[in-house]
Amino acid sequence: MKPLSAQTRIQSEGICAVMDRLCAEHSDYEIDTGVVGQWELRTHYGSLNASFEDGGVLIRVAAEDETCLSYMKMIFAGHIAAHLRTTEGLRWHGDGADAGTPVFFREISVLSSTRLSPHMQRLRFSGRDLDRFSHGGFHVRLLLPPTGRQAVWPTMGADGLIVWPSGEDALTVRVYTIRALDVAEGWLDIDFVLHPGAETPAAAFALDARSGDVIGMIGPGGGGLPEASNLLLLGDDTALPAIGRMLEELAPSARAEAIIEVDGPRDRMALAAGNNIAVRWLYRHGREAGGAGLLPAALRERGPAADDLYVWAGCEFADFREIRSIVRKGWGLPRDRHLVTAYWRRDAQGEDGAGEE
Ligand SMILES: Cc1cc2nc3c(=O)[nH]c(=O)nc-3n(C[C@H](O)[C@H](O)[C@H](O)COP(=O)(O)OP(=O)(O)OC[C@H]3O[C@@H](n4cnc5c(N)ncnc54)[C@H](O)[C@@H]3O)c2cc1C
Numbered sequence: 001m002k003p004l005s006a007q008t009r010i011q012s013e014g015i016c017a018v019m020d021r022l023c024a025e026h027s028d029y030e031i032d033t034g035v036v037g038q039w040e041l042r043t044h045y046g047s048l049n050a051s052f053e054d055g056g057v058l059i060r061v062a063a064e065d066e067t068c069l070s071y072m073k074m075i076f077a078g079h080i081a082a083h084l085r086t087t088e089g090l091r092w093h094g095d096g097a098d099a100g101t102p103v104f105f106r107e108i109s110v111l112s113s114t115r116l117s118p119h120m121q122r123l124r125f126s127g128r129d130l131d132r133f134s135h136g137g138f139h140v141r142l143l144l145p146p147t148g149r150q151a152v153w154p155t156m157g158a159d160g161l162i163v164w165p166s167g168e169d170a171l172t173v174r175v176y177t178i179r180a181l182d183v184a185e186g187w188l189d190i191d192f193v194l195h196p197g198a199e200t201p202a203a204a205f206a207l208d209a210r211s212g213d214v215i216g217m218i219g220p221g222g223g224g225l226p227e228a229s230n231l232l233l234l235g236d237d238t239a240l241p242a243i244g245r246m247l248e249e250l251a252p253s254a255r256a257e258a259i260i261e262v263d264g265p266r267d268r269m270a271l272a273a274g275n276n277i278a279v280r281w282l283y284r285h286g287r288e289a290g291g292a293g294l295l296p297a298a299l300r301e302r303g304p305a306a307d308d309l310y311v312w313a314g315c316e317f318a319d320f321r322e323i324r325s326i327v328r329k330g331w332g333l334p335r336d337r338h339l340v341t342a343y344w345r346r347d348a349q350g351e352d353g354a355g356e357e
Contacts, residue, residue: 003046003062004069006094010080011056018083019050019057022076028335045071066103067132069096071221073160080159087159098158102218105153106130110213111187113206117267119237121192121206122179125215131183133220138242142190143216144172144205153216162218171216174202174350175343177241178220193237195289199349223339225249228310231256232302234295234323238343239314240269246312247272247279259302261294261315290316290346296323304331311338317345 022041023030029041033049040049046063061072073092081087092098108125116122133140145151152169154162165171180189192206205215225246233243233256243258250256254276261282262268268281282294295315311333313323320342327333327340345352 003064004066004095005060005062006069006073006092006096007058007060008076008090008092009056009058010090011054012084012089013055014084015055015057016052018080019052021083022079023050025079043072043075045075048072048076065132066096067136070103070156070160074162077160081161087157087161090159092158092160097156098160099156102154102156102162104132104218104220106133106217107151107153107214108188108217109215110209110211112211113209116191116269117262119194119263119267120240120269121194121209122189123192123206123209124187124189125217126187127217128186130181130186130188133178133188133217134181134183135220136224137220137222138177138224138245139175139222140178140217140219141173141221142176142202143218144174144201145215146170146172151214151216154218172201172350176202177239177245179241179244191241195237226310226312226339228308228337229254230306230308230310232309232311233258234260234299234311234313234315236261236289236295236315236319236343237263237267242314244269244271247277250274250277252276259295259298261292263289288346290318290344293319293322295319296326299323299326300330304333309333309337311340313338313340314343317342317348 023039026041029043031040031042033040037052038050040047045068046061049060051058059076061069061076063069063072077087077090080090097103106127108127111124111126114122146168149168152165154164157163176190178188179191192203194203194207231254233246235243240260243260247256247258256276257278259280259282261284263284265283271279282298284292296319311327320340324340327338
């Protein structure tokens with residue numbers, strides 16, 4: 001299938017420095033175009049080509065589908081907004097819509113709510129047109145409307161950025177993992193950790209959700225099952241849904257070892273099993289989540305062992321930092337053999353606490 005593409009031209013003082021910065025920030029994705037005055041980034045979602053001419057720059061983005069094309073426009077427009085402090089005059093020509101409902105947005109409504117364990121609530125949502133959420137990343141952003149108000153959903157701006165409702169209509173945004181999905185039947189499952197905290201919008205929503213409650217969802221994004229034949233997966237309760245999916249999608253020829261931290265034995269979940277899968281549970285036994293340090297300790301004790309090992313981890317920020325330091329500095333694993341992500345951070349809300357390496 002022919003990729004979709006769109007272009008925009010920016011004529012602005014300082015644009016060259018801003019473009020250099022974009023290229024430097026994504027240097028891992030730069031490819032050699034062989035053309036003077038032109039560079040190109042090839043990311044997970046698509047490509048971005050910059051041609052410099054007469055004090056300005058012509059940007060071309062290309063991707064396999066509309067969702068990824070929107071993401072590429074957003075990467076560029078977000079960078080311009082952050083560094084030029086305005087996107088005035090930025091207009092896209094070519095494929096993809098430039099207004100209205102984002103192509104990657106769905107309204108979903110609660111079908112059922114099930115307590116899976118003392119600290120995990122599964123919500124099954126119904127939604128239309130879910131096919132695009134079955135590939136291209138496990139993760140979504142859930143958009144929770146203000147309690148008691150009719151939801152106002154985001155729209156797309158002509159500059160390629162999301163226009164978010166504000167003031168009394170402002171949405172709460174939280175990142176979650178699609179645990180299971182049935183495109184034909186039109187449902188998806190999300191498992192929510194019921195964690196402590198004075199104000200916990202997503203966990204509280206999961207606890208109180210009733211059939212028919214409506215929220216928004218944008219995505220998908222992030223990674224899926226890493227392309228590796230020997231996987232070491234580490235995670236706390238919040239990464240259990242991602243680890244569960246990875247084990248289910250594991251090729252019979254690949255091996256996986258999962259080390260999972262939860263509060264106690266009653267928090268264990270049924271996971272895919274087989275000769276090529278080993279699962280080890282670690283228990284906090286009432287100690288605060290993110291404070292027990294069980295995952296880094298287990299990783300240290302285990303050691304790197306095999307040359308072809310790929311390490312994947314999702315957990316609280318302090319554990320994330322320690323795990324990243326063990327695999328990078330301690331074991332010297334190259335970047336293409338590990339992905340360590342902070343899924344949340346103690347005393348921080350939502351994405352203020354999350355982040356990849
Ligand atoms: C890629 C990705 C995928 C994720 N997938 C899932 C998933 O499938 N299921 C899931 O439950 N979570 C998942 N998370 C984590 C989830 O986004 C956070 O836990 C989120 O902060 C919860 O939002 P909240 O509104 O309940 O609490 P917030 O308003 O964000 O935080 C309120 C308080 O609770 C604390 N807190 C947040 N999470 C926890 C926790 N797990 N344990 C103890 N204290 C906590 C915060 O430090 C803060 O003090 C994922 C995160 C990422 C980045």
